[in-house]
Amino acid sequence: MSRQFVTEAVMLAIYGELLLTPVPVEYMIPYTSLLELYEFLSSDEALMSNAEDDKHVKEKVRELVDYLDEPLNKKKIQKALNMPWAKSPYILIGESTRITVVNAMDTAPYGELFDPIETELLLVSQREQTPLLTDQPELIHRIIDASVPVQVFDIDDFEFAVESDHFTHNI
Template identity: 50%
Template sequence: MRRRFVIEAVMIATYGHLLIPSRPIDYVVPYSSILELYDMRDGAEPVMDDPEDDAHVKGKIGELITFFEDPLNRKKIERSMQVPWRESSPLILNDRIHFTIVHAVDNAHYGEYFDPIETELLLTSSKLQIPLLSDQFEFQDKLLEARVPVQVYDIEDFEFAVEEGISITDTSQFGDS
């Protein structure tokens, strides 16, 4: 069974281990985070602190953009952009990794507490009832503080999330204490 996770596109380029999972994965990506890839690749601001790492990640961002711009993938993405919250057909990277692009729409559900990309990630996770992967501690803290009803895994816990994970029924035992 393929595990599904909501994730920002740049994290896939940044964390190489996400491309070699132990089980089949479907990364669900809000379309707006794909658009961010272009800004990161072409912008003067570094993505990583170390210049060598920055060049490597920008190269990976370029590869990911090329994948999304493939004519077949582009067609699947464009079809999903016709209706809010529509999911694309799977974009197949290899036998273990598929991408699903979602035409997420930021409806300011969480006000100004979360930025637009964060809001789209949260709403996608909530709407599709699938966990979110993040590397941003501040974002994870805000999720807990705001009691947003989504399951989030830190990127460092990726293998645990893939292999075991925590089901919704497991989390219900913790209650609202």
Template identity: 55%
Template sequence: MSRRFVIEAVLVAIYGELLAPSQPVEYLIPYHTIMELYEMKDSPEPVMPEAEDDAHVKSKIGELIAYFDDSFNRKKLERALGVPWRISPPLPINPNVTFLVVNAAENAQYGEALDPIETELILTSMREQAPIVTDQLELMGKIIQLEIPVQVYDVYDFEFAVEQGIHADDWMAP
């Protein structure tokens, strides 16, 4: 049985280990985070602080864009994009990783406290009862400060999350 996580598309490009988990995983990726890949790839702004790392990550972003633009995968995505909150058919990456693209609908539920992408990640997590994996300490802090009832893992705790994790029942109990 695979574990599900909500994640931004760019994290898969930055952290290659996310594509080699010890157990099967499904990544729920809000569609708008895929659209951000195009902006990042063409932007003069660096994604990574070191020039060599930035070039590598932008290359990986290009590969990810090519994967999503593949005609077979594009057809699967288009089916999901017609209806809010529809999830695409599975897009297998390798035997242990599958992408599921979510046509998330940001609704400004958290006002200006969260940006639209953060809101989509949180709402997807709530709807699908799946933890968020992120490298953004600010987002984790906002989730705690606003007492948003979602589970979040730092990307560096990903293997722990895959192997055993903390189940919602454990952290919701008094």
């Protein structure tokens, strides 16, 4: 059985521990989050405050983009783009890690409180009844303040979330 989480694609590049898990994990990623990776690569804006860390993360983003651009993976992603809310076949990205791309389309329900990608993350989490994983404390606070009915974990609690049967959704 795999643990499932909804998260942004860039999280997989920034946090290597997400790919090295003690149990199988599936990350559900909105397609627009994948598109953000290309924006990060073409931008001069730093992702990390430390120049060395920023260079390393951008290399990891490039590796992830190159991997997802491989023909078989690209074909899987394209399958999800045929219909709103379609999911790609899973893509292996580690020994016990895989991603599923979700063609999330509706950004209206939380559009005023959250940006479009945050809204898609919330909607995928609700639709799939899968916890959201983030490194943004302010996003967690806004989710709580808005009483959005999703389970959310801070990246610092990832190990707990993976190991806890009570708090994660199994497939």
